[in-house]
Amino acid sequence: MNMLSRRQVLQAMGKGLAIFALVPFVGCDNESKKAVIESGVKSFSENLVFDGEVITGAHWGVLKAKIKDGKVVSSSNALKNSVSNPLHSTIPDLIYAPTRVKYPMVRKSYLENPANPKPELRGSDEWVKVSYEDAIKLIAKELKATYKQKGKEGVFAGSYGWKSSGNLHNARILLQRFMGMAGGYVGVSGDYSTGASQVIMPYVVGSIEVYEQQTSFSSVLNNTQVIVIWGADPMITLRNAWTLNEGTGLDFFEQLKKSGKHIISIDPVRNMSCDYLGAEWIAPLPNTDVALMLGIMHTMLKTNQYDKGFLEDYTTGFEQFKSYLLGESDGIAKDATWASKICGIPAQKIESLAKLFFTNRTMLMSGWGMQRAHHGEQTHWALVTLACMIGQIGLPGGGFGLSYHYSNGGSPTATAPVVGGINLGNAESGGAEWLMQGSAHNFPLARISDALLNPGKTIQHNGKNITYTDIDFIYWAGGNPLVHHQDTNTFIKAWRKPRTIVVNEIYWTPTARLADIVLPITTSYERNDISMSGDYSNLHIVPMKQLVEKQFESVDDYKVFCDLAKEFGIYDKFSEGKSEMQWLKEFYDQALKQAQGLMVTMPDFESFWEANEPLKFEIPSESEEFVRYAEFREDPILNPLGTDSGLIEIYSQKIASYNYADCPPHPTWLEPIEWLGMENKPAEFALITSHPALRLHSQCANTSLRKDYAIADKEPIWINTKDAANKGIKTGDVVKVSNKRGSVLAGAFVTDAIKQGVVRLCEGAWYDPEVKGQIGSTCKNGSANVLTIDLPTSPLANGNIAHTGLVNIEKFSGELKDVCVFEAPQGA
Numbered sequence: 001m002n003m004l005s006r007r008q009v010l011q012a013m014g015k016g017l018a019i020f021a022l023v024p025f026v027g028c029d030n031e032s033k034k035a036v037i038e039s040g041v042k043s044f045s046e047n048l049v050f051d052g053e054v055i056t057g058a059h060w061g062v063l064k065a066k067i068k069d070g071k072v073v074s075s076s077n078a079l080k081n082s083v084s085n086p087l088h089s090t091i092p093d094l095i096y097a098p099t100r101v102k103y104p105m106v107r108k109s110y111l112e113n114p115a116n117p118k119p120e121l122r123g124s125d126e127w128v129k130v131s132y133e134d135a136i137k138l139i140a141k142e143l144k145a146t147y148k149q150k151g152k153e154g155v156f157a158g159s160y161g162w163k164s165s166g167n168l169h170n171a172r173i174l175l176q177r178f179m180g181m182a183g184g185y186v187g188v189s190g191d192y193s194t195g196a197s198q199v200i201m202p203y204v205v206g207s208i209e210v211y212e213q214q215t216s217f218s219s220v221l222n223n224t225q226v227i228v229i230w231g232a233d234p235m236i237t238l239r240n241a242w243t244l245n246e247g248t249g250l251d252f253f254e255q256l257k258k259s260g261k262h263i264i265s266i267d268p269v270r271n272m273s274c275d276y277l278g279a280e281w282i283a284p285l286p287n288t289d290v291a292l293m294l295g296i297m298h299t300m301l302k303t304n305q306y307d308k309g310f311l312e313d314y315t316t317g318f319e320q321f322k323s324y325l326l327g328e329s330d331g332i333a334k335d336a337t338w339a340s341k342i343c344g345i346p347a348q349k350i351e352s353l354a355k356l357f358f359t360n361r362t363m364l365m366s367g368w369g370m371q372r373a374h375h376g377e378q379t380h381w382a383l384v385t386l387a388c389m390i391g392q393i394g395l396p397g398g399g400f401g402l403s404y405h406y407s408n409g410g411s412p413t414a415t416a417p418v419v420g421g422i423n424l425g426n427a428e429s430g431g432a433e434w435l436m437q438g439s440a441h442n443f444p445l446a447r448i449s450d451a452l453l454n455p456g457k458t459i460q461h462n463g464k465n466i467t468y469t470d471i472d473f474i475y476w477a478g479g480n481p482l483v484h485h486q487d488t489n490t491f492i493k494a495w496r497k498p499r500t501i502v503v504n505e506i507y508w509t510p511t512a513r514l515a516d517i518v519l520p521i522t523t524s525y526e527r528n529d530i531s532m533s534g535d536y537s538n539l540h541i542v543p544m545k546q547l548v549e550k551q552f553e554s555v556d557d558y559k560v561f562c563d564l565a566k567e568f569g570i571y572d573k574f575s576e577g578k579s580e581m582q583w584l585k586e587f588y589d590q591a592l593k594q595a596q597g598l599m600v601t602m603p604d605f606e607s608f609w610e611a612n613e614p615l616k617f618e619i620p621s622e623s624e625e626f627v628r629y630a631e632f633r634e635d636p637i638l639n640p641l642g643t644d645s646g647l648i649e650i651y652s653q654k655i656a657s658y659n660y661a662d663c664p665p666h667p668t669w670l671e672p673i674e675w676l677g678m679e680n681k682p683a684e685f686a687l688i689t690s691h692p693a694l695r696l697h698s699q700c701a702n703t704s705l706r707k708d709y710a711i712a713d714k715e716p717i718w719i720n721t722k723d724a725a726n727k728g729i730k731t732g733d734v735v736k737v738s739n740k741r742g743s744v745l746a747g748a749f750v751t752d753a754i755k756q757g758v759v760r761l762c763e764g765a766w767y768d769p770e771v772k773g774q775i776g777s778t779c780k781n782g783s784a785n786v787l788t789i790d791l792p793t794s795p796l797a798n799g800n801i802a803h804t805g806l807v808n809i810e811k812f813s814g815e816l817k818d819v820c821v822f823e824a825p826q827g828a
């Protein structure tokens with residue numbers, strides 16, 4: 001693990017990058033295996049606490065659960081933070097949810113005839129309860145049949161999603177470990193979060209950038225004068241992290257608020273952070289930030305207020321970009337007046353921003369929503385170019401940051417060893433085979449509907465071609481694609497193509513409801529695990545202890561794949577003969593080994609586990625002062641970037657060589673497929689589908705927090721006061737939101753905190769169609785993706801464009817049917 005940073009390994013583990021071959025696999029040889037087995041790990045306390053407090057964790061925090069008479073009665077933050085996080089309270093609701101999948105279930109038509117299972121009945125068919133043993137046998141039999149008929153190219157296990165943050169019970173990795181050893185699978189590349197940015201940034205700055213440590217909080221607090229929160233809502237998104245959230249990001253923004261610094265929020269929505277921080281609100285039309293940035297840059301050029309020295313020493317390609325900016329290449333000067341017409345911000349304001357940014361130490365903190373848009377590659381490329389013209393990249397508190405709003409980027413990195421985690425296996429154990437052979441068919445994950453619907457089709461991707469295979473078997477564990485993917489109705493059509501769909505789920509999510517075989521999975525509170533807090537800070541190692549008995553007939557993902565491995569004769573390879581606690585001890589001991597080299601003292605595993613406390617690490621002063629790109633700035637020859645030129649590329653020869661019309665070789669304003677400024681608009685309002693304040697995507701939708709935000713028992717939609725008045729809509733009304741892709745019902749929230757012409761419906765509401773299983777049926781609960789567009793950002797990144805799209809909105813006058821997606825389906 002020490003060959004790569006912990007963050008890189010976590011990313012690879014979580015987000016499917018193909019780096020596991022570089023990670024030495026500890027403990028797979030027989031000697032160490034025997035040693036672990038003989039070390040008596042079984043003797044640790046695996047007994048459950050009947051009355052008391054127990055430490056565990058989730059994406060939303062390091063948590064402490066109060067247990068009474070063997071039941072969890074409440075949960076709260078186990079750390080000390082200055083800002084509270086409502087998600088901390090959800091544990092009891094999540095364990096005892098009425099939507100739990102209680103037993104293994106098979107769709108009736110599938111059980112009757114798996115060879116011809118009537119996929120069109122997914123979502124409307126009856127469910128039949130089967131024994132766990134029969135379910136495992138059925139999955140194994142049908143997986144073998146698919147391997148025989150279609151080969152590994154017929155099996156999809158990309159399985160994207162925000163499964164538990166535990167390092168052992170990592171549903172997606174367990175699935176892929178099993179599938180890799182069983183016969184291979186088609187996987188995916190990229191993620192939904194940063195689909196565009198993570199592909200273009202390596203061309204621009206030589207790293208994926210979006211998951212890199214940021215210039216430290218204290219560097220910002222001590223040096224920055226102007227903070228620009230550009231398309232981000234950190235007070236919401238910092239409630240979660242990829243590992244366990246240590247809450248330091250919210251603490252930082254609290255300090256920023258108290259600092260009295262000039263904070264600007266550029267967002268079509270006056271979002272929670274803008275209000276909380278008392279920031280100045282600047283509201284562009286959605287998807288027009290590149291035009292706004294060009295207007296600012298043109299002003300800087302014209303007023304001669306830009307850093308020529310920085311451009312000369314640290315960048316390449318400014319000349320080509322400059323000729324575009326001035327309109328020499330296309331006859332259109334990208335001046336403030338031009339930009340104003342596109343983005344809707346007065347030209348004077350644009351000009352004043354240019355001066356403000358250049359004459360102050362400025363940090364541009366960008367979120368990711370605006371790159372989840374058509375031509376989303378351009379947004380961060382333009383932002384980096386703007387930061388280059390300002391010239392403060394690599395200076396304390398200056399430059400840009402693409403992760404201040406996510407997983408506590410900027411929280412200084414502690415001197416901490418890295419806890420191990422379950423991986424895909426190594427070449428010897430057969431796990432690498434899929435990677436060497438199957439990965440040729442991996443596709444960018446947001447192309448899933450396209451891939452399922454068009455086997456044999458070839459698409460362009462990042463300078464290469466990819467040909468889709470004929471997928472006939474899908475296994476999903478730890479994600480909710482029916483809710484997370486764009487254009488639900490097209491997705492359901494695509495989802496009907498494969499013969500078999502297996503889902504491991506805790507709850508009857510919309511995805512589980514549209515599967516053939518559903519296995520009941522434990523919450524992370526019903527098993528033991530281990531993780532660290534802080535994706536960037538490495539602040540704690542945390543025992544994620546089992547709080548209560550496994551509910552109903554639920555089983556761990558680990559057990560499911562162990563049992564499937566037995567059916568394939570690969571159990572020893574898959575499990576290495578290890579129990580849950582043996583794995584945890586092994587992961588911990590990997591950290592213990594590194595601790596010596598780092599001069600860090602750690603207790604042995606037994607003491608750590610018994611202590612029932614997060615183990616905290618010290619932060620060295622270098623981390624407190626960390627400045628991203630400081631070394632590059634100090635000496636760009638000795639410390640070049642990973643780009644072809646070693647410099648920041650404002651023009652990319654490589655991208656030029658791909659000849660993609662939708663991704664030109666320098667930052668460029670391109671009209672999105674649907675936006676407010678277009679001619680012949682297909683609908684009236686721009687839809688923004690932000691991440692929700694009181695959920696993690698679709699997670700926690702089935703908790704009592706829902707009553708704090710639901711309006712008329714539906715997902716709230718924000719609509720501007722004037723727009724609402726024009727439509728005769730009041731707060732509390734049920735509205736129908738629709739376009740040519742579909743329609744949903746939502747609860748109106750009328751407000752001045754959103755730009756006119758824009759509406760906001762957060763992603764993650766559970767899809768609940770009026771007519772079950774029917775394509776095109778109206779969603780009664782307001783799932784945003786029924787309305788979004790399923791097109792790629794461009795052939796470069798093929799990211800999703802969830803924040804691009806137009807909708808109509810009207811007061812609903814039909815007959816209202818109850819939302820019923822929060823009850824288990826009939827017979828289950």
Ligand SMILES: Nc1nc2c(c(=O)[nH]1)N[C@H]1C(S)=C(S)[C@@H](COP(=O)(O)OP(=O)(O)OC[C@H]3O[C@@H](n4cnc5c(=O)[nH]c(N)nc54)[C@H](O)[C@@H]3O)O[C@H]1N2
Nearest residue numbers: 161162164192193478479480484504689697698699763802
């Ligand atoms: N319109 C629109 N759509 C979007 C976005 C947007 O901005 N707008 N954002 C996109 C982004 S950035 C993302 S990351 C995706 C998120 O998409 P997902 O990650 O798919 O969303 P979650 O709701 O977190 O789904 C995780 C699922 O895993 C299940 N789960 C949790 N723990 C376990 C476990 O231990 N085992 C098993 N088997 N299951 C478990 C949960 O019950 C839940 O159903 O959504 C994307 N979709």
Ligand SMILES: Nc1nc2c(c(=O)[nH]1)N[C@H]1C(S)=C(S)[C@@H](COP(=O)(O)OP(=O)(O)OC[C@H]3O[C@@H](n4cnc5c(=O)[nH]c(N)nc54)[C@H](O)[C@@H]3O)O[C@H]1N2
Nearest residue numbers: 193231232233236237266286287367368369690691696697
């Ligand atoms: N509470 C909570 N926290 C989360 C998550 C969650 O679901 N809930 N999800 C986690 C995940 S997986 C991710 S990827 C991150 C997501 O982090 P982000 O991608 O940054 O979050 P979004 O809400 O999609 O977008 C942030 C802001 O961008 C604005 N925006 C949208 N379109 C535009 C535009 O065209 N221009 C400008 N200037 N602004 C625009 C939105 O109004 C919103 O306020 O959050 C993480 N944290």
Ligand SMILES: [Mo]
Nearest residue numbers: 191192193194
């Ligand atoms: Mo994400």
